[in-house]
Amino acid sequence: MRRISTSPRTPQAWLLVSQKPSLILALASLLALTRFVAAEAPPKPIEAPKARYSGPKPPWRPRRRRADSGTLVRMRVRGQGLMDLSRWPAEPASPSPVDATKLARAIRTICGWMPPKRPRRYAQWILESSREFSVDPFLIAALIYRQSLCVPNRKSDYGAGLTGINVRMHSDFVRKKRYRYWVLDSGRWARKLKPMPRYLFFPPNARRSRPSIYFAAALMSIYREQHKAGVCKAFGSVPHRHAVSHFIWGDQVKDAGAEDRVLRARRRLLLYYAGDETNQPNHGRYEKLALRFPLDAPPRKITSGLGDERADGKRRHKGLDFSSTFGEPVRAVAAGRVIIAGIDARHGPSRNMPFEKAKAVPKAQLGAGGLYVMIRHRGGLVSAYMHLSRYDVHAGQKVEQGQLLGLVGRTGMKKSSAHLHFELRVKGTHIDPTVYLGTDVFVPEATYLGRKLRWERYRLRRREAYRRWRARAAKTGQRAKKGER
Numbered sequence: 001m002r003r004i005s006t007s008p009r010t011p012q013a014w015l016l017v018s019q020k021p022s023l024i025l026a027l028a029s030l031l032a033l034t035r036f037v038a039a040e041a042p043p044k045p046i047e048a049p050k051a052r053y054s055g056p057k058p059p060w061r062p063r064r065r066r067a068d069s070g071t072l073v074r075m076r077v078r079g080q081g082l083m084d085l086s087r088w089p090a091e092p093a094s095p096s097p098v099d100a101t102k103l104a105r106a107i108r109t110i111c112g113w114m115p116p117k118r119p120r121r122y123a124q125w126i127l128e129s130s131r132e133f134s135v136d137p138f139l140i141a142a143l144i145y146r147q148s149l150c151v152p153n154r155k156s157d158y159g160a161g162l163t164g165i166n167v168r169m170h171s172d173f174v175r176k177k178r179y180r181y182w183v184l185d186s187g188r189w190a191r192k193l194k195p196m197p198r199y200l201f202f203p204p205n206a207r208r209s210r211p212s213i214y215f216a217a218a219l220m221s222i223y224r225e226q227h228k229a230g231v232c233k234a235f236g237s238v239p240h241r242h243a244v245s246h247f248i249w250g251d252q253v254k255d256a257g258a259e260d261r262v263l264r265a266r267r268r269l270l271l272y273y274a275g276d277e278t279n280q281p282n283h284g285r286y287e288k289l290a291l292r293f294p295l296d297a298p299p300r301k302i303t304s305g306l307g308d309e310r311a312d313g314k315r316r317h318k319g320l321d322f323s324s325t326f327g328e329p330v331r332a333v334a335a336g337r338v339i340i341a342g343i344d345a346r347h348g349p350s351r352n353m354p355f356e357k358a359k360a361v362p363k364a365q366l367g368a369g370g371l372y373v374m375i376r377h378r379g380g381l382v383s384a385y386m387h388l389s390r391y392d393v394h395a396g397q398k399v400e401q402g403q404l405l406g407l408v409g410r411t412g413m414k415k416s417s418a419h420l421h422f423e424l425r426v427k428g429t430h431i432d433p434t435v436y437l438g439t440d441v442f443v444p445e446a447t448y449l450g451r452k453l454r455w456e457r458y459r460l461r462r463r464e465a466y467r468r469w470r471a472r473a474a475k476t477g478q479r480a481k482k483g484e485r
Contacts (some may be wrong), residue, residue: 058171125209160212181225216247343371370386
């Protein structure tokens with residue numbers, strides 16, 4: 001073995017490294033790993049804080065909550081609410097008075113195909129119940145859309161009828177067509193009664209359309225009064241914006257994501273009521289090209305951003321996934337010409353074809369994009385809209401800004417729920433749409449769930465980096481031992 005002269009000035013660590021050169025590579029790898037951990041560490045995940053309460057206990061037991069036995073299932077807490085609720089813009093006000101014909105048209109637009117007389121009946125029943133209980137008719141219409149997708153007698157895991165009322169949650173509080181409830185008044189619980197004289201509150205009535213609308217209006221008036229009186233704090237609810245969260249969760253609100261979906265449907269109804277869904281204001285700009293939102297009634301949350309890992313890190317996400325509902329209209333962000341309206345083939349390039357032919361393509365032959373549309377705009381900008389359930393344009397067609405391209409779906413996906421995958425490209429390079437769509441976009445890290453998922457992805461990357469470092473160190477050590485022999 002080679003001898004090294006030692007002197008008082010020679011550090012012992014340097015002697016050790018000189019004798020074992022493999023340590024140099026190991027220390028360099030460890031230093032790189034340390035820099036990776038320090039540079040990319042995101043904020044640690046946190047849970048939504050529960051409200052604190054120190055007053056008298058609520059006089060009713062058990063608390064109102066969704067049943068989780070039989071055919072009904074417990075709602076899962078996903079943490080989809082915003083961490084900073086003040087970032088949400090104020091919800092638009094409802095017009096007064098409300099025209100029944102326009103409301104029926106809005107209901108028909110958001111629900112899709114319906115028999116001609118059904119939207120008018122729903123609009124009349126909504127306006128009657130809303131006037132009786134002084135609630136917002138557009139909110140009741142939004143509940144119809146979100147809870148049952150406007151399908152009467154729809155079998156639901158969470159409730160019955162058009163508005164998805166959980167009868168077991170409220171049956172103990174109804175006696176002789178009156179609903180018993182309590183509100184906080186000067187530090188005391190004051191009992192109140194809400195008359196509901198039209199129908200008996202029992203499951204067969206809750207499954208009928210007109211009583212379901214009637215009971216939803218009555219319950220919303222009760223929850224609105226309790227929400228203003230601070231009942232949320234008595235049961236440790238998480239921060240939320242609207243009383244409609246209690247209609248879904250009961251006394252204890254565990255997640256604010258559900259109310260966002262209902263209020264999003266309400267904004268869409270207001271848009272369709274006004275009849276200007278294709279002429280929304282522009283929300284962003286790419287150079288000199290004005291851009292509008294690809295979906296109606298922003299703002300919207302993003303469930304997955306540009307560059308997120310896919311297929312266990314084998315590829316990267318190339319666009320944004322917008323939180324949306326199956327069947328929502330997808331619109332062109334700007335005027336342009338359609339260059340692709342067809343399928344993302346699993347093997348080979350994308351293929352243009354009419355929708356009637358594309359919907360017959362087996363799922364096994366579809367790539368991750370499914371059915372999609374791509375448009376070329378001025379300035380070299382290209383936009384893509386993927387996972388569509390259908391499309392109404394063809395290759396070579398000129399489209400205007402806001403023109404309907406298709407409907408949200410889940411073609412090409414394996415596990416995710418229906419959503420819109422949206423991309424922007426310039427000269428073949430993907431660019432981040434959040435930079436150009438304005439402030440009506442909430443990135444995943446703005447929610448509790450997004451922050452948690454980002455932390456989990458970071459932990460997986462760190463674990464993989466550590467595994468690679470251990471493998472390199474072991475390999476280097478084996479080479480050093482062979483050299484010593």
